[in-house]
Amino acid sequence: MSFQTCWRCVSRASDPALLAYRPAQQSGIVFPASKVLFSTSASSLHDRGAGGAGRARKSTVKDDVPTRGRSRNFIAKKKTGNLDRGKRPAVGERKALRKRIVVSNTNALEVYGMQDITATSIVDESLRGQVLGIPGPVVDQLRAVEAFKVPQSWALFRRPAMLIRRETVDFGKEMEQIEQDKNRSIRRVLVGDRGSGKSLMLLQAMTMAFLKKWVVINIPNAQDIILAQSEYGPLPSTNPPLYTQPTNTAALLSAISRANPILSDLPLSQNTSSQTTLPVPLPPNISLSRLALLGASDPENAYPIFQLLLSELKTPGRPPLMLCLDGLAHIMGDTKYIAPPTYKPIHAHSFTIPKFFLDHLSGSSPLPNGGVVLAATSNSNNPVVPSLNLALAQLEGKEEVRRDPFRKYDERVLGVFNNGRGPVEVQRIGGVGKEEARALMEYWAKSGVCRQRVDEGFVGEKWSLSGGGVVGELERAVVRMRF
Amino acid sequence: MATKLPFRLAYRSSIHCPRCLNRRPLHSTASKQAGIAAPPIDLNNLPPPNASNARIIPASPSYFTGLPDSTDKYLSLISLLRRYQTLPTVPPAQAPRVAWRTLIQYRLLVGEPVRASKYHKIIEVLQRLNRIHPSVLPAEVSTAMETYKREVDPYAVQKRPAIIDEDGRAFGVGRRKSSSAKVYLVQGEGEVLVNGKAINNVFGRIHDRESALWALKATGRLDKYNVWALVSGGGVTGQAEAITLGAAKALMVFEPALKPALRRAGCVTRDPRRVERKKPGHVKARKMPTWTKR
Structure with missing residues (x-):
């Protein structure tokens, strides 16, 4: 005798008597011919799976009457309902709040007698250890290139000012030398403890460049261009493929155009009619500022226009160029972007913006009009890149740092730093001296954010607590700490 | 005979019965404990009249006590004291400081379950013997006292004086919770290195x-x-507070006069608190499991 087999669980009814039973088919309900009344598998599985049969289980009021042995405890579930009574923030509102940069605070005291930094006073050794204000137009330029960062405490003061430390004066002198001798260029990576002022050093360098009417191109946060938050696409006829990020390039062009008013005085010198690669016709004698805006307005054309702008800026007679990037380690590994055929992450060096910067940092793309390529590492948002750490340590002169045989090193990263085009400099930013720390504390006291008496003991104490004048720690200890 | 002994000891050391007086010159034992045991029987010169009735006489009169060895020792000390009780003494405060064996150590030495009260009697005699003026102390007495001294004399250990070494460094060890810090202080400008790193990289x-620099901060x-500083063990707070203590000790080497100020700042005394141990039946040191009905 063969039993009917359950279609779902391939089990057979053990009791032949049960097989004889078949409920009368109700009209409208399709009862599967093979459904058994008893199965070792969970019955709900059958009910759920067997389509129309599930309806047979639909509970009636009669069924809900508790029977003997069944738990009568029934706690009614509270209906939560719609408790959302508040107004939801608009799209992007919270992010805007998070990213908001406040560089002025009318509640802060005005520091009387504070000088402004000027193009000539950069190299003034006597200004070392003083806090100088940043002129208003330069503040706008710095905002345009996003040189101000959220964690920096600009919002505590009436207007942005900066401490002229030893490194600042030295850097100003080097910029002077570049202006004298246009063949010179500096390629430098800033390293140092957390809060030691690497990003501030970038800001100071950009301030000086703006004052000296250099052209500044700043990538404010390298993490933004590798996080795969904007569209990307392969560049045609490149092998190995190179990828572009149209939106990011357009944003960069926009920042360049807004931050460098000097570009509006520089007309396009090349004959663009011969340039077949450019997708849009350019009017003759277009200024570089308008050229950049043209690229910013249309992300599709952003990359060719960026290339054209860059080649224009390198033609003879143009001002020196300053390229800055913050968060170097982010562009020293794989991005979050995926290469379509292989579905493997794309290396950051295969993207045009990081490649543009790293070519200049490594020296493979020279700066014929002179200039500075400045990259800052970060210690608070820092992916682990052994190759970068190795290269920087060796460039810094730490001979004892050798390759760890148990680590993978990225030759593309190492190639940036030793490619036979002269070494990249590594500058370690440490703490400030006690005089400089004192100047900073006096400025804080004058701004009303430090209430203590600034004397030798106070300065010495805070200087020691901040690990030898690490500026960020100094600020934490003096301004932020409340007892 | 004028005695310098306290009454109790004088009573114990005095000879009460005339028989003992007579026996005294006869006393000599195989264990060289003069004045205690009976003389050895010379069986060659004085053969027993009836060999079958001969019995061995125990060498020590303490033989039939429960604690023969310790009783013998006590009696020998008493006799020693009796012999030298007339020697000049020094006041107790001027007597050399001696750490006598503890009761348990003494029990291990003699191998008998000596009672504390009995051992206390021995100590009393020893303390009296120790008070004999050191210039006239007989070798016999000092040898006897050696037996009762602890093997390692804790009072002989001299604390090495803290000094500033030839490189101008002062050193202090500090401990807190499970952390231990070795702190070197040198005159300078307030630079701090902990385990070779700047202090802001060690303590976030x-x-x-x-708190790590509190000893220096409180004294300006x-x-x-x-x-x-070199610090190891424990957590961040413990390490910081271990450095406090070490820095305070090192600072006191440079400026001993700062000790009261440092004590007021709480940097002198080691905080002895440790993590309390977990107990069986408890979830933690004291926490009990939650009570459930069934």
């Missing part, structure tokens, strides 16, 4: 940095000394 919290010496 400013509070911990302040933060910009006068450089700190070089």
